[in-house]
Every structure is written in structure tokens, then in C-alpha cells.
Amino acid sequence: MNILILGDVYGRPGRKIIKAKLPQLISEYQIDFTIINGENASGGNGLTTKNAKELLNSPIDAITMGNHVWQQKELLETIDHFDQIIRPLNYPEPCPGKGYHIFTHELKNKTTKKICVVNLSGQIFMPSLNCPFNTMLPIIDKLRMSSDLILIDFHAEATSEKIAFGYFMDGLASAVYGTHTHVQTADERILAGGTAYITDIGMTGPIDGVIGVDKQIIIENMLTKRPNRFVTATGAVQINGIILEVNDLDNKVSKITRLYKIYED
């Protein structure tokens, strides 16, 4: 099976390009299961219920989140109505939503796969949450017993924490991929224990902005140190992500390929 994972969908341009191009990508790369990171999908900040429903009208199986998960406050009330939305597992209990979900997914050949999607937030240069390493440690064996594949969106800033987490899960998870920095890294590989890894899969949204935001606003911020209201950038749009090729017999990832597409406006 082939799994498509798209990085941080940013605002309206991100949602629009998903709607326009996702079916085509799924067909072109013979994709069986699709995950997106949706924590920036509503104006760059969180995810409204309306936008969640809109995204789920596209062929998306799971939406992972990150530190902006509660930025649109309504999601606190509605997240439990969405099987597909996964928020960072390392938020303190009690907290609405869930940090992982095991999807029972039927392939084209009618066999089913149990796909566990996990979301975790990093701690370095990030809002304080429980330790992602110690959050994962006691449950990984249980997840492995109940799932054919475990895919972890590690939403984090520091390359050191992301790489360390990849090694930590090597041989235990099917894939560990980073989100949050909005810039795709070129370090995709299969680690020694068989886990597919990449530090960041990049973003889905405007290319000619500063990680989604109008560039003049951010340059002015940097020069004056005064906050400005963020406005989503316009122009050409990128779709960034990865494709995982999974061996259907042993459920191991045989290949990780970066997807980096630019569509002119």
C-alpha cells in the first residue's frame, strides 16, 4: 500500500489546493491512505469545525494537529465528534480529543489494515507539554500489538529533538515524520531498524510568504519588533509531503519519497 502524508495545510490557499489537487495526486501515486496536518488550516491558526468538515470532503483519512490545536476554541467542543482528528498525545489529561487512533482501513484488494496514527508535540522551543518520549514509551508495545502500522506526526521545532525521537522509535514505529517548521527537509531515509524518517515534511500553502504569512508583514515585524496582524500570503501554492511505500506482507515501509509540487496561481 501507498500512504500520502501532507504537511501543514495553511489557510484558505492550503485548503483550496487540497480540494483541487488531492484526488489527482491519489490517483497518480496510487495512494491508499491519506493523512494531512491540519493545525494551520483555518487562517493559519487551528482548525474550525467548518474547515474540518470541508477538508474531510476530500479523500483524507486522518488529520493530525499540533500546538495550534485549540486556537479555534470551538474545536474543544467538537473534536470528539471527529474520528479522523488526532491532537498531540502529550497534552495533559483530562483533555478532549485523542492522541492516537487506530483506523481499520480496507485496501483495494479487500484486505484490511489497522493503521495507527499518532500525533505528538515537541518540547524544545515549543509550549510546555508532557515529555513526548516518556508519553510514548509505556504505550508503544500495546499500539504495536493492535496495529499493522504506526505512523507518528512529531510536531516539533528543533531538529535535535525530532531526529532523537526518530531513533527512539526506530524499529518500533513504521514512520516518524516531522511537521511544524513548514520547510521540507532533504533527509528522508529508512533508519537501521526499518523506521522511515524525515525531519520535516514541509507545508501545503503559499510558497511566496514566510511559512504562510505575507512576507512584508513579517519583515516589518523583524525590523521594528512590533507585532502586526498576520495576513495569509497570496500567489503560487506548494504541496509538500511524503509518500510511504509499504510492503503489504510484513507492513514495513520499503521507501520514503518526498513530494514537492508548486502550482502557479
Added chain:
Amino acid sequence: MNILILGDVYGRPGRKIIKAKLPQLISEYQIDFTIINGENASGGNGLTTKNAKELLNSPIDAITMGNHVWQQKELLETIDHFDQIIRPLNYPEPCPGKGYHIFTHELKNKTTKKICVVNLSGQIFMPSLNCPFNTMLPIIDKLRMSSDLILIDFHAEATSEKIAFGYFMDGLASAVYGTHTHVQTADERILAGGTAYITDIGMTGPIDGVIGVDKQIIIENMLTKRPNRFVTATGAVQINGIILEVNDLDNKVSKITRLYKIYED
């Protein structure tokens, strides 16, 4: 002309691979001018005088630094003896060393080029220094008048600050390239105004570690939150960087290409 720029040279494995492979890379890619980032070259922390001399025995024209520039205290005394070493320009005055240098470089066809190499440190998730944007603003015109090319090593953590700085310098500098995260990004491009840009050029050193350090030490750090003495990772080594192709007539960068090589131990 072709310019080779290599990312953070890490410890002994980084220095060793530079010595072994740099002449071959220079020949293979017909390189005229070479810059490396050397702030991690001595045990991952700063640069000793001895290691600086050792590196400069290889065909390296300039060494840029970053937040670890003073980690090996002897460099405070010796940096002014090295024309080739550039430390972040946004350290407060008075401070030894220099933040940029204009190299008069003779090409194979005997023409000379004035190549200005600048080093700046970011402010987001980094030790406090003067604003890199406001440090560069008053001198960029002077540098442009005195140089054929301006190459800026922007040593910074946050993708937002790096991208914003790239746009800030678009049309003013020949290239803005990021260092510091040790992971090469896949976003290299020529911006609308003609400046070559990439968020991070990656590192030169052990691949099977956490940005240079033994991975078990870092995983233990993350799990226990207790500091451990860092030890450089062993095994296969990567050389990461970029090649800039420059049009000799107008001195504009016509192409930016990522270099990502892995050498088995």
C-alpha cells in the same frame, strides 16, 4: 564561476571528511571559491586555532561561524590573525574578529572578483544579539558598491526568520543560505529579485547521530532531562552544502544546487 558552500563541519569526523574529499569535490564541480561553516569543527563546539589552521590547509577560502564562535576561548585572542574567519556581524561592539570580509579572488581566467562573505546570527530561539535585519540594513549599499558578490551565512534556528531574511536581502545579496539546524532543507531556489536562497544547507559530519552527537546520549537526555557530556557520533559521514553557479558577466547566481553526499566509514 562556481562557489561551493559546506554546512556546519562537525568535530573530527567533519574535519577528516573535508581533508579527504574536498579536493575531489572542487575538481568534480569545477569550484572556484569555497566557504565552510566552522563553528562546530572542534568537538562540536567552536573552533580551536589548531583546527582552524588544519582546515585552512585544505582549499578553503572562508570559514563562517555562529553562536558557538567563542566556545573555544582561544579564538578570542587569535581570530584577528585569520583573514578567512568571519564571525556573526551582529555581536556587539567592541568584539574581536569581523562580521564580513571582502575577498579579492582570482579566477582561472585571471580576472578577479570581489567576494563579500557575511555571517549573521538569528534572534529567534538563539542567544541574544543585535537585530540581524537592522545590522545589515545600513551597510548593504556600501557592500554592494565594494563587491561583485555578497554571500550571507544566516546562522539561525527558526525557518520564519531565515525565510524573512532571504526576502529582505532579495535583489541585494547574491545568496542567503541558512546554517545551524544541521539538517539540509529542500527549498533551494532563486527568489524573484535574483537572490539564491535555502533555509539550511545541512551539516558535514556523522550522519547516524543527533546533529553530530551520539544518539544514545541525546535519547537519554530527552528521557531523563539530565545533562550528559556530549560525545561525537561515529560511523558514516555526510557532506552537505550547496553549489552556486554564478554568471561571470553580471555576477548573478544562475543556479543553486544542493550537495548531499554520504560516505561509508
